[in-house]
Amino acid sequence: MDIQVIKVHGSNNDFYLIDEMNENLPITEExxxxxxxxxxxxxxxxxxxxxxxxxxxxxCDAKMRIFNSDGTEASMCGNGLRCVGRYVSEKLGKDQLVIETMKADLAVRKEAEIFPDIPTYRVEISPVLKSTKALPMNTDMGEIIHERLPFLDDELIFTALSVPNPHLISIVGKEVLATDKQERIAKYVNGENEWFPDGVNVSFINVMGDQSIFVRTYERGVGFTNACGTAMSASSLVTKWEENLEDEVLLDVYNPGGMVKCHVHDLPEKTWIDLIGNATYEYKQTLTVDLEAKKIHFGERESFENETKAYDAFVSHVKKIIEAI
Structure with a gap:
């Protein structure tokens, strides 16, 4: 079976994109x-x-399904949604879309470039759920907002949210980022444990300035990743709460793979986050797949060289900002 793919990335969180809008692949869920x-x-x-x-x-205009590298299906992926949004936008010739995901229909629209020659899209991240049942988490606590969790660490303060992917978040100093605390905690809650039966994404935030943060995420099913869109969105909301920022704050969110902007909407009637960032194409490729024999042949690439160069320039720009703080 030959499958046409486009290698894409949002903040260097990378994926193979497969178009099934006209006809689904002849494969089972397994x-x-x-x-x-x-x-x-x-x-x-x-x-x-x-x-x-x-x-x-x-x-909706299209539907997105996301499968992690470990074979599990995720309910949402913010970085992936930007890439899907761009693909559907260009395919249908529409700058505003609604994309169906596992738990919500989400708005997507084309935005002004975040950096020269960087295709940029805004995607809605919602719903925001505070209940520990939504994670799920085995606990008598109905919510975990700015709480110590001694079974994980004696010093760190945590907040848990679903957006709708589950996230466990802590604001830390640079000295904590340099330790193995995040990896130790993340491996525990994503292994066999009594608290998180389905695992949970673990993010550490370092506040860089009044409206800028750095987020590093250990993503369930993946491990440490260059960026996680729902994690950066949830982290922006937690920062808004912890730092007492305005209800409609726009944050620059730096990550190991680049930078995005998160527009937090923390309103009485609804809370959601708009995630704004790149949707970059790397190359096209044909995969020849024999699942029964477990063989994959990767064909020759048709590169989007200009997009790759533009994003490399963006990353260099971002690194200079991070190093200067």
């Missing part, structure tokens, strides 16, 4: 999982954080 395991496995030249399946929707 084979989707097997495909993501086989195709996303990292080598020197190939691999990704996941696969984005772009499908037809009966209610």
């Amino acid at each position: 084979e989707r999982s097997a495909l993501s395991l086989a195709v996303c496995r990292r080598t020197k030249e190939e691999g990704a954080d996941g696969i984005l399946f772009v499908q037809a929707s009966s209610t």
